[in-house]
Amino acid sequence: MRLLMLRFIAFVTMAAAAVAFGGQPARALVEIDINQGNVEPLPIAITDFISSDGIGADISGVIAADLKRSGLFAPVDKGAFIEKVSNPDVAPRFEDWRVINAQAVVIGRVVEEAGGRLRAEFRLWDTFAGEQMAGEQFFTNRDNWRRVAHIIADSIYERLTGEKGYFDTRVVFVDETGPKEKRVKRLAIMDQDGANVRYLTRGDDIVLTPRFSPTRQEVTYMDFAGPEPHVYLLQLETGQRELVGDFPGMTFSPRFSPDGQRVVMSLEQGGNANIYTMDLRTRQTTRLTSSDAIDTSPSYSPDGSRIVFESDRGGRQQLYVMGANGGEPQRISFGNGSYSTPVWSPRGDLIAFTKQSGGQFSIGVMKPDGSGERILTTGFHNEGPTWAPNGRVLMFFRQAAGAGGPRLFSIDLTGRNEQQIPTPDFASDPAWSPRLE
Amino acid sequence: MRRIPVNIIKIIAICLVAGLAVTGCASRKGLPNNAGDLGLGANGAVPGTSQDFTVNVGDRIFFDTDSSAIRQDAQQTLARQAQWLNQYPQYAITIEGHADERGTREYNIALGARRAAATRDFLVSRGVNQGRIKTISYGKERPVATCDDISCWSQNRRAVTVLGGQGS
Numbered sequence: 001m002r003l004l005m006l007r008f009i010a011f012v013t014m015a016a017a018a019v020a021f022g023g024q025p026a027r028a029l030v031e032i033d034i035n036q037g038n039v040e041p042l043p044i045a046i047t048d049f050i051s052s053d054g055i056g057a058d059i060s061g062v063i064a065a066d067l068k069r070s071g072l073f074a075p076v077d078k079g080a081f082i083e084k085v086s087n088p089d090v091a092p093r094f095e096d097w098r099v100i101n102a103q104a105v106v107i108g109r110v111v112e113e114a115g116g117r118l119r120a121e122f123r124l125w126d127t128f129a130g131e132q133m134a135g136e137q138f139f140t141n142r143d144n145w146r147r148v149a150h151i152i153a154d155s156i157y158e159r160l161t162g163e164k165g166y167f168d169t170r171v172v173f174v175d176e177t178g179p180k181e182k183r184v185k186r187l188a189i190m191d192q193d194g195a196n197v198r199y200l201t202r203g204d205d206i207v208l209t210p211r212f213s214p215t216r217q218e219v220t221y222m223d224f225a226g227p228e229p230h231v232y233l234l235q236l237e238t239g240q241r242e243l244v245g246d247f248p249g250m251t252f253s254p255r256f257s258p259d260g261q262r263v264v265m266s267l268e269q270g271g272n273a274n275i276y277t278m279d280l281r282t283r284q285t286t287r288l289t290s291s292d293a294i295d296t297s298p299s300y301s302p303d304g305s306r307i308v309f310e311s312d313r314g315g316r317q318q319l320y321v322m323g324a325n326g327g328e329p330q331r332i333s334f335g336n337g338s339y340s341t342p343v344w345s346p347r348g349d350l351i352a353f354t355k356q357s358g359g360q361f362s363i364g365v366m367k368p369d370g371s372g373e374r375i376l377t378t379g380f381h382n383e384g385p386t387w388a389p390n391g392r393v394l395m396f397f398r399q400a401a402g403a404g405g406p407r408l409f410s411i412d413l414t415g416r417n418e419q420q421i422p423t424p425d426f427a428s429d430p431a432w433s434p435r436l437e
Numbered sequence: 438m439r440r441i442p443v444n445i446i447k448i449i450a451i452c453l454v455a456g457l458a459v460t461g462c463a464s465r466k467g468l469p470n471n472a473g474d475l476g477l478g479a480n481g482a483v484p485g486t487s488q489d490f491t492v493n494v495g496d497r498i499f500f501d502t503d504s505s506a507i508r509q510d511a512q513q514t515l516a517r518q519a520q521w522l523n524q525y526p527q528y529a530i531t532i533e534g535h536a537d538e539r540g541t542r543e544y545n546i547a548l549g550a551r552r553a554a555a556t557r558d559f560l561v562s563r564g565v566n567q568g569r570i571k572t573i574s575y576g577k578e579r580p581v582a583t584c585d586d587i588s589c590w591s592q593n594r595r596a597v598t599v600l601g602g603q604g605s
Contacts, residue, residue: 179583180580180583181579181580181581181583182579206575206578208542208546209542209543227571227573229546229573229574250546250550252547253546266543266547268546268550271505271550271551271552271555272551273547294551296544296546296547297541297544310544312544316503317544340541340543354541356539356541359539380585383541383542384542401585
């Protein structure tokens, strides 16, 4: 903690210099060491934003919950606060916050303007240097108050860690109700913290494996509508559903390319599954693999140049990397067990996967060349990781033995900060959105 | 979706049974004494009906973990299925491939398809016209047994031959 404090002061000094001279952004305060995972959470005081009703406290509550869930911050108990902030335009009494060991303090205000529009503003203060580190103002409809809170939390996270935040994001997933042998599955979308759940399909057909478009308000997924299951696109704003391509067999396991212009997926024919892409503008399809095996779960590298996928061409499921236009794939997974559902990190540095070994299902990561494998969590059944857009956190689904159904969890790259995501029912197949614009 | 025609056939079969019972009463001025009088098998299934197929032939086969090989016991079931299907060519069939829950979702979708295809190929090798057969995979989405151990998983690794619809 002593070290952190020193770093903090040094950082703020540099930040002030950067502002004064218009130089480069300063070094980050909290070093996120993904290998050590010994980051001491930073004590931060998040005061109730001043408002004429409860919305100020609500916004502060969402900010505190976001930061706490990240595992990098420890919001200080409000009961310990000494100063009761009444004027957010003046500096807080830093001594009052230092005494309770709050290294940073967040103060804000929410004002309802003419026409019902909300103005929300906040300042982030360094209590030891006595400096303002961030200050921003947002205008929005009242209905969007949670989003404003997430944007402020992202701003604080980025200012204090040097990494982009991931709180102003959504998750598309499969909501599960009913008995296991007749499970009703509906596509649903929610904020990353589990709030604002909205259902996208009615549950008439089995729906699986949704993925967000990186560029449009659109989801691709597998749907058992019609005589044969296929990959579809769903427009989030209109609810319009569209078949992807006209393939002579079952299509499944769809993902978007990083530019959003293509869908890569598996086509099943005669018991074999090969990987194809379809250009969404020209409708042209291209076959990428030709094996008498199951090739599936493709995922593009963030630069779009390569694809990682799983195949049992060697006997059991393993991970392979090939060029985005196909070519000879190189196997990258060589540990004990089988590997599946690879997902390339948005940062490009890691591939997350599901691993089955010794009757257990794990979530892990490895480098794109297959080296540096690390298991983050192991248990009866963990499956289907998806990356937060900053590449620091994964979400996946877990079914405990005898639990009746799956639930969603997040875990950071240290493997130490695991959190259940609240959902109304059982839930599976999460896919994290890109950062919202 | 796919199962609706099967249900219709079941309902038709029941009506036929009822019809036989009534005419039996009328023409022979007596009550039928046993299932045989109604044209039923010993277990009550009318030959050539989906009930006959399910009960007397066996509508499903089981697989080993991660395998789509047709086991010895399954070959016997499929041989009976082929014989029955060749005897009653009016039925189109859908083979549903399934996987147990101890795999990842997308692989299991593909594995179910591989099992359905292996089942179809066996039936075709025994003379069933390929044009009568459709396949579909449900992966691990439709288990029949729902416990968390091997006793259930082995029942869920299956291919089910479902009668119904017109041949394509």
